[in-house]
Amino acid sequence: MSRPSLLAVVLAFSVASLAALPTVQRELSSDEQAIHVLNRLAFGPRPGDVQRVKAVGVDRWIAQQLDPRSIRNDANERLIADAFPSVRLSASQLFDQAPPPNALRRQARMRGDTALTRADSLMLRSAAREARAVVADVIGARVARAVASERQLEEVMVDFWLNHFTVFAGKNVVRYYLSDYEREAIRPYVLGDFRDLLGAVAKSPAMLLYLDNAQSAADSTRPTLGGRFGQ
Numbered sequence: 172m173s174r175p176s177l178l179a180v181v182l183a184f185s186v187a188s189l190a191a192l193p194t195v196q197r198e199l200s201s202d203e204q205a206i207h208v209l210n211r212l213a214f215g216p217r218p219g220d221v222q223r224v225k226a227v228g229v230d231r232w233i234a235q236q237l238d239p240r241s242i243r244n245d246a247n248e249r250l251i252a253d254a255f256p257s258v259r260l261s262a263s264q265l266f267d268q269a270p271p272p273n274a275l276r277r278q279a280r281m282r283g284d285t286a287l288t289r290a291d292s293l294m295l296r297s298a299a300r301e302a303r304a305v306v307a308d309v310i311g312a313r314v315a316r317a318v319a320s321e322r323q324l325e326e327v328m329v330d331f332w333l334n335h336f337t338v339f340a341g342k343n344v345v346r347y348y349l350s351d352y353e354r355e356a357i358r359p360y361v362l363g364d365f366r367d368l369l370g371a372v373a374k375s376p377a378m379l380l381y382l383d384n385a386q387s388a389a390d391s392t393r394p395t396l397g398g399r400f401g402q
Contacts, residue, residue, distance in 0.1 A: 204229050212236060213323035236324035237362065247320045255312040257305055258350045262376065265347045269301030306340045309349045328361035329353070336372045338381040345380050352377035 205224035209216040340346040356375040360368035
């Protein structure tokens with residue numbers, strides 16, 4: 172049997188405590204309760220959210236948010252897929268689609284090109300724009316999910332853990348791993364076991380590159396992880 176997460180235990184205790192109070196002792200009105208829970212466990216009330224929380228009840232709404240897979244979120248996923256298609260791509264696909272400018276320069280040197288042609292310069296500028304667009308898509312998708320996702324508690328916790336286990340997009344080629352990092356190391360574990368989350372973060376290419384662990388080696392005779400992630 173899997174262990175309950177700390178968040179689930181705390182919220183379950185809060186819900187049980189709230190439910191145990193006589194109605195007359197609850198100081199907040201039904202509207203105020205809905206607004207309070209939306210401010211604490213979501214990114215604030217959107218149009219119609221207060222009415223929806225009141226309709227299902229605060230306790231049941233919290234229980235639903237603790238089980239995000241039970242909440243249909245098709246409209247938000249379609250929005251992400253249409254508006255920010257690069258966030259669904261793997262790091263290797265992003266490298267192929269928008270190769271880093273420095274990689275293109277290295278390729279030119281390996282070919283023996285000593286001076287950049289006009290075509291080379293245009294290609295490098297285009298590559299730089301595409302590399303910036305990778306980060307813009309990640310940020311845009313995160314904001315879109317915060318605004319439109321029905322799985323609000325999940326998005327709050329994704330935002331929390333991404334800030335806690337932060338990586339810098341401007342370092343080396345970390346930006347190409349941001350989508351993988353969020354999709355594979357953060358999202359699956361935000362409402363689960365902390366040990367699993369920590370393990371996934373510590374082993375992720377984005378964190379290895381950010382902390383320079385991709386250059387670590389037990390001794391000078393052994394290859395580093397840079398050959399896998401950093402080159």
